[in-house]
Amino acid sequence: MFDNFVNLWHGFAVAGDPFNILLMVVGILLGVIIGVLPGLGGANGVAILLPLTFSMSPTSAIILLSCIYWGALFGGAITSVLFNIPGEPWSVATTFDGHPMARQGKAGEALTAAFTSSFVGAFVAILMITLVAPLVAAFALRFGPAEKFAVYFLAFCSFVGMSKEPPAKTIVSMMIGFALAAVGLDMVTGQLRLTFGSEELLNGFDFLIAVIGLFGIGEILLTMEEGLEFRGKSAKIDAKVVLRTWASLPRYWATSIRSCIIGCWMGITPAGATPASFMAYGIAKRVSKNGKNFGNGEIEGVVAPETAAHAAGTSALLPMLALGVPGSPTAAVLLGGLLIWGLQPGPMLFVEQKDFVWGLIASMYLGNVVGLIVVLTTVPLFAAILRIPFSIIAPVILVICAIGAYTVNNNVFDVVMMLVFGVLGYVLKKTNYPLAPLVLAIVLGDSAEEAFRQSLLSSGGSIGIFWSNPLVSTIMGLGLVAALYPMISNLLSRLRSPQPA
Amino acid sequence: MSETSHGAGTGPTQRNAEIGVALLTLLFGLIVVYGSYIVGFGWGADGPQAGFFPFYVGIAICGCSLINLAQGLRENPADLFAEWSQLRQVLKVLVPTTIYCLMVEPLGIYLPSILLIAVFMKWLGKYSWPLTAAIAIGVPAAFYFVFEKWFLIPLPKGPVEALLGL
Numbered sequence: 002m003f004d005n006f007v008n009l010w011h012g013f014a015v016a017g018d019p020f021n022i023l024l025m026v027v028g029i030l031l032g033v034i035i036g037v038l039p040g041l042g043g044a045n046g047v048a049i050l051l052p053l054t055f056s057m058s059p060t061s062a063i064i065l066l067s068c069i070y071w072g073a074l075f076g077g078a079i080t081s082v083l084f085n086i087p088g089e090p091w092s093v094a095t096t097f098d099g100h101p102m103a104r105q106g107k108a109g110e111a112l113t114a115a116f117t118s119s120f121v122g123a124f125v126a127i128l129m130i131t132l133v134a135p136l137v138a139a140f141a142l143r144f145g146p147a148e149k150f151a152v153y154f155l156a157f158c159s160f161v162g163m164s165k166e167p168p169a170k171t172i173v174s175m176m177i178g179f180a181l182a183a184v185g186l187d188m189v190t191g192q193l194r195l196t197f198g199s200e201e202l203l204n205g206f207d208f209l210i211a212v213i214g215l216f217g218i219g220e221i222l223l224t225m226e227e228g229l230e231f232r233g234k235s236a237k238i239d240a241k242v243v244l245r246t247w248a249s250l251p252r253y254w255a256t257s258i259r260s261c262i263i264g265c266w267m268g269i270t271p272a273g274a275t276p277a278s279f280m281a282y283g284i285a286k287r288v289s290k291n292g293k294n295f296g297n298g299e300i301e302g303v304v305a306p307e308t309a310a311h312a313a314g315t316s317a318l319l320p321m322l323a324l325g326v327p328g329s330p331t332a333a334v335l336l337g338g339l340l341i342w343g344l345q346p347g348p349m350l351f352v353e354q355k356d357f358v359w360g361l362i363a364s365m366y367l368g369n370v371v372g373l374i375v376v377l378t379t380v381p382l383f384a385a386i387l388r389i390p391f392s393i394i395a396p397v398i399l400v401i402c403a404i405g406a407y408t409v410n411n412n413v414f415d416v417v418m419m420l421v422f423g424v425l426g427y428v429l430k431k432t433n434y435p436l437a438p439l440v441l442a443i444v445l446g447d448s449a450e451e452a453f454r455q456s457l458l459s460s461g462g463s464i465g466i467f468w469s470n471p472l473v474s475t476i477m478g479l480g481l482v483a484a485l486y487p488m489i490s491n492l493l494s495r496l497r498s499p500q501p502a
Numbered sequence: 503m504s505e506t507s508h509g510a511g512t513g514p515t516q517r518n519a520e521i522g523v524a525l526l527t528l529l530f531g532l533i534v535v536y537g538s539y540i541v542g543f544g545w546g547a548d549g550p551q552a553g554f555f556p557f558y559v560g561i562a563i564c565g566c567s568l569i570n571l572a573q574g575l576r577e578n579p580a581d582l583f584a585e586w587s588q589l590r591q592v593l594k595v596l597v598p599t600t601i602y603c604l605m606v607e608p609l610g611i612y613l614p615s616i617l618l619i620a621v622f623m624k625w626l627g628k629y630s631w632p633l634t635a636a637i638a639i640g641v642p643a644a645f646y647f648v649f650e651k652w653f654l655i656p657l658p659k660g661p662v663e664a665l666l667g668l
Contacts, residue, residue, distance in 0.1 A: 053653050169569040173527050176563045180534045180556055187541075187552040194552045195537035218599070225595045226588040392627030396619040397641055399599055404611060404645060404657060413607045413658055420603045424596070431583060432516075432523045450555040458549045 005135050012359030015060060016367050024065045025364065029372045030379070032072015037080050037383050040221040040398045043073035043314075043331040044440070048212040049405030051338050059342040060357050064364040066338060067318075070331050071123065071368050074274075074314045075376045078115035078307060079383050082108060091274035091310040094282040098295060098302030105298050109242040112380055117250060118257065118304040120373045122311035125261040126268065127365045130319045134351070134362075137323040141348040146455035147466050151476035153449040154467075156326045158484035159270040160438045167433075168487070174429065175438035181206040182446020189454060201414050208443040209409045211422050212334055215436050217402040218423020221395055223430060243377060246300075253304050256285050260305050264312025268328050269320055270483070274313040281309030315365065321346060322358060326445065330437050333444040512586060519583040520574030524567050531563030594626060610660030615642040 015021070035046035047066050054062035077092030082099035095115060102111035144152070157175055164171045184195040185205030196202040260281040267277035285305035286295040295302045317328030318335070325347035327333040339346045344354055351358055406419040426436060442449075460466035468474045482489070538553030538560055545551070584592075598621050605614040620638040623629045646668075649655045659668065 052655065056653070167570070167573065169566040169573070173563055173566045173570060176559050176566070177527065177530065179559045180530070180563065183534075183556040183559065189549070190546070190552045192541050192552040194541045195534065195556060197537065222592050222595060225591045226584060390627060392622050392629075393619075393637060395595065396622040399602065399618060400611075400615045400641065400645070403603065403606060403615075404649070407606070407611065407658060408649075408655055411656075416603045416606045420600060423599075427592070428519075428523060432520050434523070453555060454550045462545055462550075 005131070008355055008359040009131060009363060011356070012361075012363030013367070015356060015360035016064060016364035021061055021064050021364065022367070022371070024061055025068045025368045025371045026375060028065045028068025029072040029075070029368065029375045032069035032074075032372075033076035033079070033376060033379070033383055034072075034386060035069065036073035036076020037387055038394065038398060040217050040224065040395070041401070042216055042220070043070050044329075044334050045213045045216040045402070045405075046073060047331055047334045047338075048209045048409075049217075049401060051209060051334065051341070052405070052408040054338070055341070059339075059344060060360045062338065062342065063335065063357070063361050064368070066335060067361065067364065068368045068372070070314070070335070071365075071372045072376075073331075074123070074311055075116060075119055075372055076383065077310075078112065078119065079376075079380060080387060082111045082115060082303075083384055084387060091278050091314065092306075093275070094278040094306035094310075095303060097282065097306075098297070098299050101296065101298035102300070102303065107298065109239070110246045110300065111298075111303055113243050113246040113377065114250065114300050114303045115307045116373055116376050117247065118260075118308040119311040120369055121257055122261055122264050122308035122313075123315045123365075123369045126265050126312040126315035126319075127362065127369070129265050129316060130322075130365070131362055134319050134323045137319070138348040138351040141324055142352075144348070146452045146459070147469065147473045148476065150449060150452035150456055151467060151473050151480065152324055152326055153445060153452065155476050155480040155483065156270075156320070156328075156445075157438065157442070158480035160435070160441075162483040162486040163267075163270070163276055164435050164438075165276070166435045168484075170432075170434045171438055174434045174436065175442045178439040178442025179446045179449070181211070182208075182443045183450065188447065188451070204410075206418070206443060207409055207415065208337060208440060209334065210406050210415050210418050211443055212330065212440055213402050213406050214419040214422025215426035215429075215440065216330070217398070217405075218420060219426025219430055219436075221398060222423065222427040224391070225395070249300065250304070253301050256289065256301055256305050257308050259284060259288075260308035261312045264309035264314075265316045267309070268313035268316030270328070274310040274317070274329065277313035278306035278310040282306040318365075322350060322361070323348060325448065327441060330440045333441050337444055512582075513589060514583045515577075515579055516581040516583045517574060517577035517579045520577055521571060524571035524574050528564055528567035528571065531560050531567055534560030534563060536560075598622065606658060608660060610658045610663055612642045612646065612657070613660060613662050615645075 031050070032043070032046065035041040035043070041049075047069055050066065050069060054065060057065070074091070077087060078095055078099070080086045081092040081095040082103050085096050085100040087093040087096055099111045099115060102108065160175065161168050161171045180195070182205065184202055185193070186203065187194050193203070263281045263284070264274070264277045267280070268274065282295075282302060282305050285301060286292045289295070289301055291299050291301055314329065314331075317332040319328070321327040321332045321336050325336065325345070327336045336346050344350060344357065402419060403416050406415045407413065409415060429436060429439075456466045457463075460469070466473075467477050534556055538557035541553040542551035543553035543557035545554075598618060602614050602618045605617075616638045619641060620634055623634040623637065645657070649657050
């Protein structure tokens with residue numbers, strides 16, 4: 002334990018380097034811009050900027066990229082409160098009470114509450130990462146291929162169980178991801194598969210292209226359909242508003258703690274920030290004594306979802322670092338980045354790349370402090386960006402996406418691929434197929450398959466290897482429970498109250 | 503729904519869209535199964551063959567697609583996927599974007615970007631020519647400096663850039 006604090010202290014020395022602090026500010030600013038613009042979000046924003054970091058040291062690069070992620074998390078709140086347009090899915094719940102507050106002229110209070118509770122949520126999650134990640138990593142060092150596959154199994158099962166979309170749709174979306182990941186050269190046998198003679202498919206599908214297309218182009222098409230009216234409230238944040246709001250926030254400590262716990266839990270199991278924010282909002286509404294007033298501009302209704310969303314978004318990095326299983330699409334993109342820089346995420350990272358891991362964790366502390374200061378001081382600027390008409394911003398975003406897709410592999414074909422993924426993303430989104438499992442499956446497909454095949458090799462082809470010792474059976478069992486959870490809870494509630502058919 | 507002013511809005515139904523997507527994923531699943539079958543999905547001399555994992559992935563896609571298909575058939579046929587007017591809006595973005603993506607290969611990224619921004623601003627935004635020209639040329643020029651000069655990442659270029667000697 003004491004070791005870790007020494008390491009963390011050392012990490013602060015790395016992250017506190019003036020150049021890295023500058024990167025944090027740049028990252029947060031870029032992230033907030035990405036968060037407020039339609040069509041650019043945490044996942045595809047990081048994916049587009051990833052190629053620009055190839056020339057940096059991995060530590061500086063991950064500081065920049067993770068700060069973009071924090072910025073995007075902060076940015077989602079701005080559009081929700083001022084424009085009633087959630088810039089990111091996880092800030093949908095923030096619109097319920099945030100926008101009514103803005104209509105009552107309390108936009109400053111709503112934003113201060115949102116940013117501050119985001120900060121609190123993230124901070125708690127980082128504390129948890131600091132304390133828990135090394136333990137998880139140390140524990141995971143003992144994992145063999147069967148346990149590794151079981152962890153992937155658990156991750157994907159929680160998607161099936163937690164998703165509000167029908168399970169069959171979640172599975173289809175996930176399996177499409179696995180199939181796309183399998184296209185190209187098979188690393189074990191050296192055979193080509195699923196390419197059907199096409200040369201472009203030799204290297205398979207790059208998940209960065211998929212992310213840029215699915216979330217970027219798809220989102221623009223969706224926005225276009227909704228019509229393009231941004232009629233926003235203006236916000237003025239000055240020190241007086243901030244201090245007054247801060248003074249009122251400690252009253253909601255119980256809501257904060259509850260949301261932090263929900264967020265951390267939902268972030269580690271890859272359910273993600275969006276369901277976490279809804280769940281936290283729903284529970285706060287039920288428990289709070291102001292519950293009836295929720296939806297009419299209750300500050301507690303901003304605190305609850307924002308805290309949970311950030312706690313979830315941040316703790317999604319724990320399984321990515323310690324196990325190599327990302328908890329959210331953006332964490333998946335960051336994991337892809339680690340692989341490109343030649344770092345293998347997972348338990349060995351804590352042993353072999355101490356500087357990198359603790360530099361990153363220290364940068365999370367600093368990045369969130371920097372982020373809070375930056376967003377509180379620059380809100381009017383970002384509100385102004387939102388007033389740029391869509392017919393100007395949309396083509397610029399399209400160009401950015403195209404450049405991003407090209408720079409991943411310096412391949413022009415990828416730009417066309419991105420468009421295909423964009424149309425696919427639009428259609429899947431409209432028919433309620435979740436996109437996050439698809440992306441995670443593309444990223445993890447090769448590792449999951451490798452773990453699966455290695456385990457089967459050692460057992461001579463018997464599926465029984467996944468139930469061969471208590472550890473692996475427990476993880477697999479948890480996975481099954483997670484996947485079947487909706488069915489179990491459905492059954493229980495039906496037993497309790499027989500409904501007329 | 504207060505949208506009745508547009509003549510009650512017609513368009514493809516959600517039911518047909520769900521069925522269409524389920525059929526497409528089913529087709530995709532079959533392709534994956536077939537592709538795995540070609541490379542062999544059994545147990546080779548040195549363990550699982552290349553198609554082993556994707557084969558079962560393909561089977562899962564097919565199975566769940568059938569479930570989704572059955573669910574789709576039970577959808578309310580009155581619900582709309584989108585109104586035609588909304589789809590027209592989407593096509594207004596999609597068609598120029600498609601042309602743009604196809605033009606990047608022969609013409610490089612800069613000229614199509616200028617055209618794309620100009621088309622959007624003139625056609626959808628109805629802006630004046632000077633403003634359109636300023637943004638349409640200014641933004642790609644800014645990208646040129648950021649990527650090629652600052653980060654030293656070459657972007658695709660076509661004959662026009664060659665002519666200008668960039």
